[in-house]
Amino acid sequence: MKQARHLWNILRSAATPALGFIVIAFFGGYALFGANGVLAGFEYRQQIEMRHAELALL
Structure with missing residues (x-):
């Protein structure tokens, strides 16, 4: 009984840091890979460059 x-x-003492790590990893991943994340900025720049080139043709 004492071992249980x-x-x-x-397990209870490890749960709080594990939950904190999961929350931080979730928000960190969203900040990088989310719709408005860091990597989405590169895609926005490419779209803007394509639109500028398209506008220049008009």
Whole structure:
């Protein structure tokens, strides 16, 4: 019984940092790969350049 409590205490003490890591990883991933993330900025620039070239042809 004492071992079960010890295991439960270890799991409970590890849960908070693990949850924090998951939350930070989620928001970090969204900041990089999300619709308005850092990598989306490169795609926006490419679209703007294409539109400028298209506008220049008109």
